[in-house]
Amino acid sequence: xxxxxxxxxxxxxxxxxxxxxxxxxxxxxxxxxxxxxxxxxxxxxxxxxxxxxxxxxxxxxxxxxxxxxxxxxxxxxxxxxxxxxxxxxxxxxxxxxxxxxxxxxxxxxxxxxxxxxxxxxxxxxxxxxxxxxxxxxxxxxxxxxxxxxxxxxxxxxxxxxxxxxxxxxxxxxxxxxxxxxxxxxxxxxxxxxxxxxxxxxxxxxxxxxxxxxxxxxxxxxxxxxxxxxxxxxxxxxxxxxxxxxxxxxxxxxxxxxxxxxxxx
Amino acid sequence: xxxxxxxxxxxxxxxxxxxxxxxxxxxxxxxxxxxxxxxxxxxxxxxxxxxxxxxxxxxxxxxxxxxxxxxxxxxxxxxxxxxxxxxxxxxxxxxxxxxxxxxxxxxxxxxxxxxxxxxxxxxxxxxxxxxxxxxxxxxxxxxxxxxxxxxxxxxxxxxxxxxxxxxxxxxxxxxxxxxxxxxxxxxxxxxxxxxxxxxxxxxxxxxxxxxxxxxxxxxxxxxxxxxxxxxxxxxxxxxxxxxxxxxxxxxxxxxxxxxxxxxxxxxxxxxxxxxxxxxxxxxxxxxxxxxxxxxxxxxxxxxxxxxxxxxxxxxxxxxxxxxxxxxxxxxxxxxxxxxxxxxxxxxxxxxxxxxxxxxxxxxxxxxxxxxxxxxxxxxxxxxxxxxxxxxxxxxxxxxxxxxxxxxxxxxxxxxxxxxxxxxxxxxxxxxxxxxxxxxxxxxxxxxxxxxx
Numbered sequence: 247x248x249x250x251x252x253x254x255x256x257x258x259x260x261x262x263x264x265x266x267x268x269x270x271x272x273x274x275x276x277x278x279x280x281x282x283x284x285x286x287x288x289x290x291x292x293x294x295x296x297x298x299x300x301x302x303x304x305x306x307x308x309x310x311x312x313x314x315x316x317x318x319x320x321x322x323x324x325x326x327x328x329x330x331x332x333x334x335x336x337x338x339x340x341x342x343x344x345x346x347x348x349x350x351x352x353x354x355x356x357x358x359x360x361x362x363x364x365x366x367x368x369x370x371x372x373x374x375x376x377x378x379x380x381x382x383x384x385x386x387x388x389x390x391x392x393x394x395x396x397x398x399x400x401x402x403x404x405x406x407x408x409x410x411x412x413x414x415x416x417x418x419x420x421x422x423x424x425x426x427x428x429x430x431x432x433x434x435x436x437x438x439x440x441x442x443x444x445x446x447x448x449x450x451x452x453x454x455x456x457x458x459x460x461x462x463x464x465x466x467x468x469x470x471x472x473x474x475x476x477x478x479x480x481x482x483x484x485x486x487x488x489x490x491x492x493x494x495x496x497x498x499x500x501x502x503x504x505x506x507x508x509x510x
Numbered sequence: 511x512x513x514x515x516x517x518x519x520x521x522x523x524x525x526x527x528x529x530x531x532x533x534x535x536x537x538x539x540x541x542x543x544x545x546x547x548x549x550x551x552x553x554x555x556x557x558x559x560x561x562x563x564x565x566x567x568x569x570x571x572x573x574x575x576x577x578x579x580x581x582x583x584x585x586x587x588x589x590x591x592x593x594x595x596x597x598x599x600x601x602x603x604x605x606x607x608x609x610x611x612x613x614x615x616x617x618x619x620x621x622x623x624x625x626x627x628x629x630x631x632x633x634x635x636x637x638x639x640x641x642x643x644x645x646x647x648x649x650x651x652x653x654x655x656x657x658x659x660x661x662x663x664x665x666x667x668x669x670x671x672x673x674x675x676x677x678x679x680x681x682x683x684x685x686x687x688x689x690x691x692x693x694x695x696x697x698x699x700x701x702x703x704x705x706x707x708x709x710x711x712x713x714x715x716x717x718x719x720x721x722x723x724x725x726x727x728x729x730x731x732x733x734x735x736x737x738x739x740x741x742x743x744x745x746x747x748x749x750x751x752x753x754x755x756x757x758x759x760x761x762x763x764x765x766x767x768x769x770x771x772x773x774x775x776x777x778x779x780x781x782x783x784x785x786x787x788x789x790x791x792x793x794x795x796x797x798x799x800x801x802x803x804x805x806x807x808x809x810x811x812x813x814x815x816x817x818x819x820x821x822x823x824x825x826x827x828x829x830x831x832x833x834x835x836x837x838x839x840x841x842x843x844x845x846x847x848x849x850x851x852x853x854x855x856x857x858x859x860x861x862x863x864x865x866x867x868x869x870x871x872x873x874x875x876x877x878x879x880x881x882x883x884x885x886x887x888x889x890x891x892x893x894x895x896x897x898x899x900x901x902x903x904x905x906x907x908x909x910x911x912x913x914x915x916x917x918x919x920x921x922x923x924x925x926x927x928x929x930x931x932x933x934x935x936x937x938x939x940x941x942x943x944x945x946x947x948x949x950x951x952x953x954x955x956x957x958x959x960x961x962x
Contacts, residue, residue: 299896307898307926335926336580337961354811356768363688365661369770369809371816371855378858381897425857481896502705503763504652510610 275399278413281438282431283394288466290316290496294489297382302480309380310334314500325349327501331509332380342506345372351393360506367503376425382483383454383474385425388445396420397429404435407442411435426453439467453478463492576610583960588953590727597727597953598681600626604640616645641693652700657693660711662761662774664807664818665849667887667906668866671774671805671820674711674759676781678720682728682948683915684935692717706764711776713757716749716798719781731947736785742793749779749798759803770809774822777802784828787839801826805847816853822846833876844871858893884909898923902933906945913939913946919955931957 297309310333318324325347332341340362347355357372375387402414412432419426427450432442443456459471468490475482499505581604588598602624609617620641626634643656663671667683676692678685695715701708722729724737736743749755759776779798788795805822824847828840851864869882888905900921907914919933934954939946 301896301898305925307923335961337582337929337959339578339580354813356811358770363686365659365688369664369811369816369818371811371814371853374814374855374857376857377855378893378897381893383896479896499649504700504702504707508647 275401275413275415276394278401278415278433278438279394279397279399279417282433282440285438286466287317288464288468288492290314290493291468292489292491292494292496293468293487296486296488297380298484298486299382300482300484307381308334309338309382311380314496316496316498316501318498320349323348323350323353327498329501329505340509342509344501344503344506346501351395358503358506360503362509367506382485383476383479383481384456384472384483384485387425388456388474396424402430405432407432410441412441424448437467447478451478463490466492468492575612578608579606581605581962583962585958586955587957588955590951590953592950592952596627597951598627598955600624602626614647616647618643618645639693650702654698654700657695657715658698659691659693660696660698660709661691662772662776662807663820664770664809665820665851665864665866666862666889667904668849668864668885670822670847670849670866671772671803671807673776673778673781673803674713674757676717676719680720680722680726680728682722682951684728684917692720706762709761709763711757711759713778714751714753714755716751716755716757716779717781718748718779718783718798727951728948731942736794742788742791743795744788744791744793745783745796746798755779768810770807772807774806775802775804780827784840785830787837789837799826799828814855816855817851818853819848819850821848829870830878831874831876832878833874836876841874841877843873843877845869846871858897860889860891862889862891863887880910908939908944911939911943911946913937913943915945927961929957929959929961931955931959 291314293313295311295313297311299307299309312331312333313328314330315326315328317326327347328345330343332338332343340360342360344358344360345355346357355372357370358367359370360367372386375392376385378384379386379389397417397419400416400418402416405412405414411434413435415431415433417429417431419428425448427446427448429446430444431440433440437460439458439460441458441460443458445453445456447453454474454476456472456474458469460467461470462468468487470487470490472485472487473482584600584602584604586598586600586602587596589595590597602622605619605621607617607619611617618641619639622638622640624634624636624638626636639657641656641658643654643658646653646655660674661672662674663669665672667687669677675694678690678692681690683690694713694717696711696713699710701710721733724733757776757778759774759778761775762773764771777800779800783796783798786795786797787793802825803822804825805820807818807820809816809818811817824845826842827845828842830839831841833841845868847866847868849864849866851862853860853862855861864887866885866887867882870877870879873881886907886909888907890901890903892901893899894901900919900923902917902919902921904917905914914937916936916938917933919931921929921931923929932955934952936952937945937948939949941947941949
């Protein structure tokens with residue numbers, strides 16, 4: 247805790263320096279974001295997710311997935327690998343998505359999609375992070391694929407969120423054609439996990455709000471629930487994440503194309 | 511009709527070939543089939559399948575295996591606009607069972623029942639074992655034995671490397687690949703070399719492409735001509751199920767420097783039987799011949815663009831010739847094929863284009879096919895309303911004959927289980943071209959699918 251407080255002293259601008267807020271806020275905010283992005287995520291993770299997609303009339307659709315993830319720790323230039331198997335609904339059962347991401351931020355992820363109806367693994371473009379993830383209100387970028395160096399940051403202040411002291415950080419894309427004009431994120435000042443994000447569209451209008459719930463397993467914070475409500479379409483998504491196994495020793499061979507075909 | 515003209519007719523589809531030729535046919539109703547000992551061996555396959563089925567039904571409960579059961583019910587209808595009548599009415603049900611007997615052994619079965627009206631008086635009910643196989647796997651290998659489908663290549667819709675399974679073309683090329691691919695009994699072995707995979711195939715079960723029966727809506731023009739021609743006709747037995755008649759091949763799949771690649775080899779019977787002139791009778795004789803294919807494929811992603819392609823070299827294929835000095839009407843040549851595809855993705859939009867080129871090597875002017883054939887396909891696929899509405903526009907264009915096929919489909923996911931598709935298909939081109947021969951078969955389509 248002492249350590250965190252010391253870090254905070256360096257990260258949060260002093261009131262006396264308010265006149266220099268613009269100069270100080272950017273690096274401080276970036277420091278917060280780096281700690282949020284670089285927090286301990288474990289060595290590997292297995293989980294099951296239930297996506298409930300709700301349209302504005304209240305009609306629900308349900309998607310169920312299994313996800314395997316491993317930290318590659320820079321082996322062969324790789325940052326991490328993940329594989330997602332789609333279990334429900336039955337017409338997409340057996341579909342899988344394999345992703346290899348690299349430490350080099352300039353290098354696009356390698357991504358493959360297995361479609362059981364075609365019995366074929368297809369190479370797909372991973373750079374298009376604006377694509378909706380499984381028809382949900384989240385894009386691939388929102389799911390955590392965005393590199394932090396693609397945004398500029400500003401610390402808007404500190405706020406209490408559900409009893410947690412949080413930094414409120416504004417994220418503005420360097421690429422002005424990006425799908426969001428800005429995002430505002432509430433990041434826990436002690437644990438560096440985010441509870442809430444607000445998204446604004448290209449024209450600066452409020453678009454959607456994301457809320458996240460966490461739990462700690464073996465000193466690692468993992469997400470257990472995520473909800474997103476799109477104010478412009480009235481559509482919302484709830485993701486429940488369960489059966490979480492952390493650092494269980496997932497083998498690297500799990501993240502191969504042959505596993506995509508096997509469905510397990 | 512003289513023999514030369516008929517020979518040309520026979521090769522119409524070969525000339526315009528997308529699907530490695532379409533002029534194979536069982537010629538139902540033309541001559542009785544003579545299959546020799548194939549029936550016995552295929553019966554043996556069926557008995558083996560029955561044993562696997564029994565294992566499916568009883569072993570899981572004994573071994574407490576993990577079993578998954580799912581499937582779909584599909585109602586399809588197509589209305590032919592020019593003839594002002596129903597062109598297709600089909601109801602089918604799929605039942606898929608997967609059973610995992612521990613970590614290293616699994617079983618899969620896919621059964622299909624179909625009730626179909628092809629012509630007003632032609633009602634067809636059939637049950638089919640689409641897939642039935644056992645997987646035995648280890649850390650460095652997987653062995654798959656049984657009736658199965660194997661898909662090679664990187665192209666969509668048109669097949670260069672994807673030659674392992676024949677195709678059901680009774681509905682021309684309108685059926686989905688998952689429904690039109692004809693499964694075969696075979697042994698498939700996958701050997702893992704790091705992240706790469708070497709796949710070996712041994713296929714004792716030969717079947718030709720399945721073409722529309724006499725009088726069916728998508729009966730090819732050349733077959734109509736042949737069935738009507740008053741000339742002697744004879745057909746050789748299909749290759750028997752014997753080890754020496756087996757098809758075999760391999761594929762090596764790798765990944766280097768961001769590129770997915772494969773090296774392929776396949777030695778097989780031509781899925782399209784060949785029609786030889788018989789100088790003794792002046793008639794035609796249907797025979798089966800082998801050829802070998804060597805090739806490869808590649809794909810990579812560059813930003814929002816995916817580049818993919820295939821190359822294939824077919825050694826020893828037969829082509830019809832108009833040379834009057836040629837006694838059997840066929841010459842043996844090699845051919846080279848290539849395909850390049852680009853997929854561009856922006857948000858929920860996919861724009862895809864493909865070009866296919868095939869070329870007969872050491873070309874002889876008397877060959878009744880074009881020396882080179884070019885085909886192009888273009889696809890736009892957009893998803894709306896959180897992926898509940900899927901819109902597809904597909905165009906296939908034959909450069910040689912300016913023939914084409916355009917398909918539009920709108921699929922709406924009413925619920926997770928129910929999907930409704932509405933669309934239409936329009937053919938164009940000269941009457942003797944690959945797609946233009948069905949210029950009068952334009953249709954609107956509806957499809958209702960329930961997945962369970």
